[in-house]
Amino acid sequence: MPIEMAGDLLDVVVLVDPDRRAAEADTSALEQAALVLAPLLFHERRLAELEPQLRRDLVDRLVSGEGTENVFAQAAALGHDLHRQHKVAVLEWPGAPEGAALCDAVTRAAERLRRDVLVGSRGATTVVLVAGEDRHDPGDELYRAVSDELGTGAGAIGVGGHCDVLTELPHSYDEAVRALAVRRRSQDPYGSTGFDELGLCRMMGTGEGEREADRFVRVWLGRLLDYDAHHHTELAMTLSRYLESGCSYDATSEILLIHRSTVRYRLQRIGEITGHDLGVVETRLNLHIATHIRNVLDPPR
Structure with missing residues (x-):
């Protein structure tokens, strides 16, 4: 019948x-x-x-700061407890199924990890609220599990900071988006990056912060980068290794496998090209920050 x-x-x-x-x-x-x-x-x-649309709408409201008291009841109806601590993770998997298919893959991956999550999306980005009392970053294990589900590791995850209360979710979401943007521009664009790992790169990620970081690099390294590109030299790399070594000629020569006198000559040329005095502590600090940002966002090929 x-x-x-x-x-x-x-x-x-x-x-x-x-x-x-x-x-x-x-x-x-x-x-x-x-x-x-x-x-x-x-x-x-x-x-x-x-249910999938209800989950997406709820996640969108929570990370945009539009959540009200009734979100607790709505989440409970979907089987999720919002009274616990959370972290926000954002995922992008270019070439993989988008929308509901990607959300489903993330949900299955979380179930395998026994992670209690609330999965939604904003545009092409999948947003995951990961519940848990521990401070452990779930990004790496989630990346591996989602890669297994989709059959490809060509994706990236950004993870925001820990949220003790509901009102902190938008801040954690912003941190996750910044971490994802840095990961996508890094030398290895696939994998997971937590906001807590960014260090100086916290000021980068999206919007004006990223544009300001690019401008900072151009101000301090622009002439040197243009010189390298035109003359096929590696003076920016030499400067970076020199500053990372604590301004040691010997350590720089060992790292780059060149003679100590060559290091000295290159640094002299760097000063002439950029107009920066490497003997000034503040100048070296700004150059160190600029080279670090460049190495993270636009690494040498």
């Missing part, structure tokens, strides 16, 4: 009667069962169809 409602076949209820003993009353009971089950099954199907 088909169970139908609004023209949709919802299920089938069957009476197994191998000895043909069923009477008219049994057939009538079967019909009544189909009538009773139809609205229940229709309701369950509608809930199943609406």
